[in-house]
Amino acid sequence: MFFDNNILYSFLYKIREFGITVPVIPGIMPITSGRQVERAIKLSGSFMPERFKNLVDKFGSDDKAMMQAGVAYATDQIIDLYANGISHVHIYSMNKPEIAERIMANLSDILGK
Numbered sequence: 001m002f003f004d005n006n007i008l009y010s011f012l013y014k015i016r017e018f019g020i021t022v023p024v025i026p027g028i029m030p031i032t033s034g035r036q037v038e039r040a041i042k043l044s045g046s047f048m049p050e051r052f053k054n055l056v057d058k059f060g061s062d063d064k065a066m067m068q069a070g071v072a073y074a075t076d077q078i079i080d081l082y083a084n085g086i087s088h089v090h091i092y093s094m095n096k097p098e099i100a101e102r103i104m105a106n107l108s109d110i111l112g113k
Helices: 005-017 036-044 050-059 063-083 097-106
Strands: none
Touching (some): 063 097
16 A cells, blocks of 8 residues: 555566566555544555645545545546556555445546446
């Protein structure tokens, strides 16, 4: 789980350099609430890119706006992953299927579904 795709790309480059060819399925956790941020950082051990911090600063106190912004950010991450050759992604929806549904709707033409 990460919030900056460059973390994954760097990891893949390093493992491929060592001849590791097992499939790696990236995990994307849409942050849809300002309260989720601290917990997500703890879970992932990942840093938050400036672009994401700005999003949380701007919309984190408005639940509806943060939901929409978090889905948009996760969608953008997934589009970038697919554009760079990643063919499978795990969405951590945190028992909120509507989040995964919104992301899938955003990706319907990209994924051809």
